[in-house]
Amino acid sequence: MAGVSTQTVSRVINDRPDVSPQTRANVKKVILDLGYSPNTIARSLSRGRTNTLGVVGFGLKYFGPSSVLTGIERKANELGFSIILTLCEQFEGGDTDQVLLQLSAQQVEGIIWAIPGFIDSLDPSRMVKEKLTIPIVYLNRDCLNSSVVVSMDNRSGGYIATEHLFEQGYHKIGIITGPKTWWEANERLIGWREVMREKNFTDIDDLIFEGNWEAESGDRGFQTLKSKNPDLDAIFVSNDQMSLGVIHAANRMGISIPDKFGIVGFDDLPESSFYIPPLSTVKQDAKKLGALAVTRLVEWIESESDQECDTQEKNLVSPELIIRQSSVREKALISHT
Amino acid sequence: MAGVSTQTVSRVINDRPDVSPQTRANVKKVILDLGYSPNTIARSLSRGRTNTLGVVGFGLKYFGPSSVLTGIERKANELGFSIILTLCEQFEGGDTDQVLLQLSAQQVEGIIWAIPGFIDSLDPSRMVKEKLTIPIVYLNRDCLNSSVVVSMDNRSGGYIATEHLFEQGYHKIGIITGPKTWWEANERLIGWREVMREKNFTDIDDLIFEGNWEAESGDRGFQTLKSKNPDLDAIFVSNDQMSLGVIHAANRMGISIPDKFGIVGFDDLPESSFYIPPLSTVKQDAKKLGALAVTRLVEWIESESDQECDTQEKNLVSPELIIRQSSVREKALISHT
DNA sequence: CAAATGGGACCCCTTCCTACG
DNA sequence: ACGTAGGAAGGGGTCCCATTT
Structure with missing residues (x-):
């Protein structure tokens, strides 16, 4: 030169x-x-390696997905990979294939599919998936076909939350779930169900309310469940935002928390400890989840051996119960009616 | 073939x-x-265009940055650009140069610098900036050198919030700011100051508390301000999370909101309408901000004319005051949203 | 002289191979 | 033989230009 x-x-x-x-x-x-x-572009072309990962997400409206993305980016960066980000906020069926194809055309070396699992799935079509030879790691979803999945253990989260409420002396525990099309919501529900079965509850359908993750639906959920079950004295709420709605409604109705009513949420938002009363909740370490997904994906990529991934691996990250005031009855110092 | x-x-x-x-x-x-x-890579190489934008963000911990990123991604996608995402969570000085260089090596056609403005800046060094010929649009920062900046009008946000509190009949209004190294925090402070000056307040230093954006600091801020100024009857809080801390503290101290004390926050988080009481706040449309940044950037890119950007443009997006209960004294009609 | 096609150089690097000291 | 440097061939496209009817 x-x-x-x-x-x-x-x-x-x-x-x-x-x-x-x-x-x-x-x-x-x-x-x-x-x-x-x-020129990285030229280098990629001749080397046949781009050091780029594709991430397909579902909007960053909630704290969880944002943290996951942060975890992904940090880890990828650490391992020398760049991130191409695509967000699919809406369910435009089949559109997902397009995203995958596009990413593939951009020669990403692997893809993290961070779209939450749905029953009526928003998955890439099998056809496209089979045509693509790129490693894909799925996040927070069921493990249907042979594929690598990294998930939060939502089921055990639901379990420990509900169990905790019983331990605190609450007797009848309802649940406000997320939309039932979401895999995560269902898993949390299953965890709750397990405890209820152990406690010999039958006929529990009236204890279930399907929310939409938003605070507003927590408010509605509380009203609905409480009117169907006057003796209801606790709820496991599937996320912290809806928990806020529940607190709000309880407060309005003059039902004091945690004396008369217990609540455990899910997520552990930064502000959850500042709700009134501070919210007990199941903490998910979403950053770790994202990082783990990247680690797995890169391992896969580096193991050049074209061992197709029939591994059907499933990596579960355990959540942790954070106990604050909203679920602890004895000697509750708050109570401002 | x-x-x-x-x-x-x-x-x-x-x-x-x-x-x-x-x-x-x-x-x-x-x-x-x-x-x-x-193969997009090959195409880029020969065409000399990558249709890729680099985005440098500062972590997705807060709602604002996440929304901005969403706005950026959606708009970029709409205009046919891909996004390479880099997150700088920590202040590793000079490190930012590295990020810029890396992005440049990846042949991005433009960069959105979505790191909030700081006084003790985390900016790319002038040296690197000058060497780079790539268009850069800055987000939410001051407009120092000749550069294109897209910002929320934080100053007017602070102004309307404070003015509103006075209009509601509160007499002595404090402020809890964000870290004073943040440009946004300062701008909001300036808006507040302007109103205070108009109201002929002097000696207002004791009415200012510097928080750290977290709920916990709002709690502390309230206590501090209230003890320094027993007659304080309202606070403009520079974000909604800290507002939650303020509500929390006021509640604990038995000071009723909004009767005895008024609060206006900043951001309009989805859950702000579910605080107790629902929070009045200054709403920033961060998605729009992100989209605008992309629009500007792409315009710049497409205007092949190498007209260097001496334009020193500044695009301000206006925030909007959302009035809920936390700042409305007279018999509040109860309605969320 | 249209419209439709193919030839070849080139984008900017990397890698293999050869030639030099 | 050895350490060091250069030549040439791609990698997968696009673009300009010449060629065919």
Whole structure:
């Protein structure tokens, strides 16, 4: 190029051995002077590796998905991968195939499918998936076909939350779930169901309210459940936002928490400890989840061995119960009616 | 390749005119059969255009940045651009240069610098900026050098919030700001100051508390301000999370909102209408902000004319005051939203 | 001289291979 | 033989230009 040679430069840039020290130093200086930076695009083309990952997400409206994305980005960066981000906020059926194809055309080396699992699935069609040879790691969903899935253990989350409420002396525990089309919502429901079965509850349908993740539906849920079950004295709420709605409604109706009514949420938003009363909740470490997904994906990519992933792996990350005031009856210092 | 010709294929793929209908149809069929998709990388290399934008963000912990990113992604997608995402959560000085260089090496056509403005800046060094010829649009920051900036009008947000509190009959209004190193925090403070000056307040330093955006600091801020100013009867809080902390503290101290104390927040989180009482707040349409940034950036890119951007443009997006109960003294009609 | 096609250089790197000291 | 440097061939497209009817 400028100083001395042509693709000795390449050797210098990639730290290859066979360049004499002085040449190397020389080239480096010229590079610096020129502010030269290698064209990654061209490199990718010739090397056949892009060091790029595709991430398909479902909007960043909620705290969880945002944290997951943060975890993904941080880890990818750490491992030397760039992220191409695509968001699918709406359910435009079949559209998902398009996204996958596009990402594939961009030569990403792997894809993280961070769209929450749905019953009436928003999945890429099998046809496209089979045509694509790119590794895909799925996040927070069921593990249907042979595929690698990384999930929060929502079921056990539901279980420990409900169990905790019983332990605190509450007797009849309802649940406000997320939309039942969501896999995560269902898993949390199943966890709750398990406890209820152990406690020999039958006929529990009236204890279930399907919310929509928004605070407003928690409010409605509380009213509905309480009117159907006057003796209801606690609810496991499937996320913290709806929990806020529940607190709101209880407050309006003069039902004091946690004395008369217990609540455990799910997520552990940063502000959950500042609700009134501070919310007990199941904490998901979403960043860790995202990081784990990347780790798995990169492992897969690096294991050049084209061992197709029949592994049908499922990696579960355990949530943790955070106990605050909304579910702890004895000696509750608050109570401001 | 397979069927008939070589880069007549190129013409077909790019919908060029000079291909006979039957050839076109033929080629299309073969493409479909083969499941062929053009290698975007190679195309970029030869076309010299990548249709890719780099986005540098500052973590997705808060609702605002997440919404901005959503807005960016949606708009970019709409305009046919992909997004390469980089997150800088920590202040590793000089590190930002690295990010910029990396993005430049990846041949992005433009960059959105979505790191909030700081006094002790986390900016790319001037050196690097000058070396780079890529268009950069900055988000939510001051407009120092000649550069294109898209911002929320934080100052007017602070102004209308404070003014509203006075109008509601509160007499002495404090402020809980964000960290004073943040440009946004300062702007909101300036808006508040303007109103205070108009109302002939002097000696207002004791009415200012510097929070850290977290709920916990709102709690502390309330206590501090209230103890310094027993007659304080309202606060403009620079975000909704800290507002929650304020509500929390007021509640604990038995100070009723809005009767004895008024609060206006900033952001309009989805759950703000479910605080107790529902929070009045300054709503920022962050998605719109993100979309606007992309629009500007793409305009700049497309205006191939290498007219350097001495424009020193500043695009302000106006926030909107949402009045709920936390700031409305007289018999409030109860309605959320 | 239209419209439809193919030839070849080129984008910017990397890698293999050869030639030099 | 050995360490070092350069030549040439792609990688998968696009574009300009020449060629065919």
